Amino acid sequence: MTDGDWRDGGFRQRRPSAETLAWVAASMGRGSRVVGRRRLTGGVCSAVHRLTVERRGVRTFVVLRQYPGGLGLQEPLETEIANLRVVAGSGLPVPGILAADVAGAATGGAPSLLMTRLQGHVDLDPAEPRLWLTRIAEIAVLLHSLDLPAKTFRPWVDSWIAPRDGLRVPVDARKPAVWEAAFGVMATPPPKDEAVFLHCDLLPVNLLWSRGRITGLTDWNSIHRGSRGIDVGHCRRYLAALYSAEWAEELRSLYESMAGVTLDPWWDLYALLHYDDSGAKWIRGQVAGRRPVDVPGMTSRVEHAVESALGRLG
Numbered sequence: 001m002t003d004g005d006w007r008d009g010g011f012r013q014r015r016p017s018a019e020t021l022a023w024v025a026a027s028m029g030r031g032s033r034v035v036g037r038r039r040l041t042g043g044v045c046s047a048v049h050r051l052t053v054e055r056r057g058v059r060t061f062v063v064l065r066q067y068p069g070g071l072g073l074q075e076p077l078e079t080e081i082a083n084l085r086v087v088a089g090s091g092l093p094v095p096g097i098l099a100a101d102v103a104g105a106a107t108g109g110a111p112s113l114l115m116t117r118l119q120g121h122v123d124l125d126p127a128e129p130r131l132w133l134t135r136i137a138e139i140a141v142l143l144h145s146l147d148l149p150a151k152t153f154r155p156w157v158d159s160w161i162a163p164r165d166g167l168r169v170p171v172d173a174r175k176p177a178v179w180e181a182a183f184g185v186m187a188t189p190p191p192k193d194e195a196v197f198l199h200c201d202l203l204p205v206n207l208l209w210s211r212g213r214i215t216g217l218t219d220w221n222s223i224h225r226g227s228r229g230i231d232v233g234h235c236r237r238y239l240a241a242l243y244s245a246e247w248a249e250e251l252r253s254l255y256e257s258m259a260g261v262t263l264d265p266w267w268d269l270y271a272l273l274h275y276d277d278s279g280a281k282w283i284r285g286q287v288a289g290r291r292p293v294d295v296p297g298m299t300s301r302v303e304h305a306v307e308s309a310l311g312r313l314g
Contacts, residue, residue, distance in 0.1 A: 015039075016049055016064060019108040024064060027099035027114055028053045035059070041288035050117060061117040062098060066110040074102050076221060077111045083220040084115075086148055092139075093118060093208070093216045118216035120208035124242070125291040128212070133247065135214050136207065136235065137254035143217075144196040144228045144259070153198060153226025155190055155270060170277050170299045178307045182269050185313065191266050193227035200224055202231040203238045205286045229263040233271025236305060241275060241283055242293065245304035265312040272309060275302045 015037060016024075025032045036052030040063070049064045067077060077100070087094050095115035104110045126132035167186065169179040199206075200222040208216030224230075232255050236248035256262055279302075280295045287293050 017108040023106040063115045065113045083223045120210035120215035123209040141258045146197045148197045150223040150225045153224035172299045195225040198224045227267040229267030233268040237272045240301045240305040248305045265309045268309045
């Protein structure tokens with residue numbers, strides 16, 4: 001392995017090791033060699049590189065995801081591989097698996113996954129925000145229409161004996177009472193809802209775009225079946241934190257119109273309340289300089305979204 005460490009919640013690796021490059025070349029077929037590499041930005045728990053592989057005069061781009069050795073991440077990598085196999089052929093724009101070294105035996109101790117490269121790039125500064133949000137709503141509706149196997153989603157507190165123990169009002173909250181009211185809602189059992197196929201990390205940083213259309217949906221670490229409000233709510237939390245509560249509301253409106261459903265505000269609050277005092281650090285790391293991040297206003301924007309969700313409770 002080359003030198004690397006954890007900084008600001010993310011793993012920074014200068015380049016894949018010589019062992020890794022040899023493994024990639026062998027995985028791509030006899031006579032293949034890696035002739036180029038570029039680290040992709042935004043990953044906070046793994047190092048992701050785009051590699052150029054040449055074989056018989058033909059060059060191909062592939063994507064390599066690696067986890068730092070010794071951190072016990074073989075199981076998450078195995079889960080991602082299994083999930084990618086579930087969604088293969090589903091019609092979703094997902095990467096294909098080319099090779100995997102879950103134990104890191106051939107890659108210098110770094111659990112590794114080699115995938116096909118999807119066209120496009122992460123777009124966090126859309127020229128046409130409503131069209132951008134429309135496309136996100138469309139892919140969410142498509143995702144939730146799939147009849148694919150996955151384990152049933154269970155919220156963070158299964159027993160509902162002490163559901164507020166892990167919830168804290170952000171230190172820079174302007175309206176602490178709003179957060180406390182939302183925590184009170186979490187003290188009630190989750191309402192029953194239609195169980196649909198979920199990505200569970202449907203965030204703008206996990207979408208690739210080309211010419212105004214979504215060309216890739218990445219980071220398949222946590223598929224489940226559960227309320228569609230979970231996926232939409234997590235995306236709404238991110239939209240509120242990074243942009244505005246109005247953008248978050250627009251996504252909800254678009255999704256409900258396309259899917260012909262009304263999202264349950266309980267599950268919306270469940271997703272929104274994943275925001276905490278560490279939210280700014282994680283989002284800033286994921287954005288990785290691709291757009292300005294207004295950290296001082298982040299909590300108040302999420303707070304506005306929480307307050308709006310509370311207002312939708314019957």
